[in-house]
Amino acid sequence: MMLSTNRIYIRKLELSDAEALYELRTRNLKYFQPFEPIRPDAYYTLEGQKEKIEKNLRKWENDSGYSFGIFLASTDQLIGQVNLSHIVRGAWQNASIGYFMDHSMQRKGYTTEAVTLALDFAFNQAGLHRVEAAIMPRNTASIRVVEKVGFLYVGLSKYYLQINGVWEDHHIYAITQETWQEKSLNN
Secondary structure, X not given: OEEEOOOEEEEEXXXXXXXXXXXXXXXXXXXXXXXXXXXXXXXXXXXXXHHHHHHHHHHHHOOOOEEEEEEEOOOOOEEEEEEEEXXXXXXXXXXXXXXXXXXXXXXXXXXXXXXXXXXHHHHHOOOOOEEEEEEOOXXXXXXXXXXXXXXXXXXXXXXXXXXXXXXXXXXXEEEEHHHHHHHHHHO
């Protein structure tokens, strides 16, 4: 499965992507660290990235998460990742969205395009009703991404996630299928 714009495409990460993902993660380790949980050193190895991809493939199989690589259409270079995770079915039909982009590829609109594609998948293929994003208040670039694609601010969740060893507050944003459809009709 591949979803695309003129500049990028997203697709399920496969084991054959492990080396590219390893290089992406290690190249950006210091840049990403202020925005991520502290992970064991083994995570930042080729084997660690293979294990992460295998875990994400199992989530695809049991409908509990969808992890996409973000690739440049012109070169097929892996430049980031967007994930729909913590899927809850039943009456809620909800997922969390998270993403990261190679530092050298930021501020070019690629993340906004990838999140748009992931939301299209969430609402039109995965049958979700709501997608939520939790963003640290200082991560203004990420806030701009979700606002551009139509997420609405829900509120502040104090001490929401442990990031880089500190319990961090997060702004909560959400978008529903109805809001997504309205936005799509107006574009």
